[in-house]
Amino acid sequence: GAGVSQSPSNKVTEKGKDVELRCDPISGHTALYWYRQRLGQGLEFLIYFQGNSAPDKSGLPSDRFSAERTGESVSTLTIQRTQQEDSAVYLCASSPLGRGAGELFFGEGSRLTVL
């Protein structure tokens, strides 16, 4: 594909339900990031995958949040037992190695609303 693809683009769920968000990075990009953007706030780092290295999970806000990545392709962000404060836009980004490293290519985001 031409860019980073995220699905679903919009998700409305009830408090307490689990949700799964998907990210398809640009082919060949070894780095993949998840960020959260609450209304009126900046980008909050969640997790970072770099090739086969152990992921940097230091930004995950609680053990209800987890993420996986299959090789250097698709990643899923799972939020268990959703709470209203989880409502936000979840952004995925990928980045190549080498000279291009540091330039992140973002998806359009998945907007999560927890009722």
Add this chain to the structure above:
Amino acid sequence: AQRVTQPEKLLSVFKGAPVELKCNYSYSGSPELFWYVQYSRQRLQLLLRHISRESIKGFTADLNKGETSFHLKKPFAQEEDSAMYYCALRTTSGSRLTFGEGTQLTVNP
């Protein structure tokens, strides 16, 4: 730990006026600094990075290690510059990008 601060959440200028979006950082090493921009209904995208020392869409940013700043400047703002601007830092360890809170720039006609 590294930190990026953008002191202004909102900034409003008139078309043709100079604009400066402030960014300060805290990191003990030699960071890489970036500016990202998000126009209305578009994806967040890279505007410029300090190592390139280039001017993009009339914007420039100089890394001032003494003041730990990376302010974004444009001498004559245009209406199409209205957007959300994020300053970001990457440590030399080559790991994650840390973003500031963002500044919403509005250029009025």
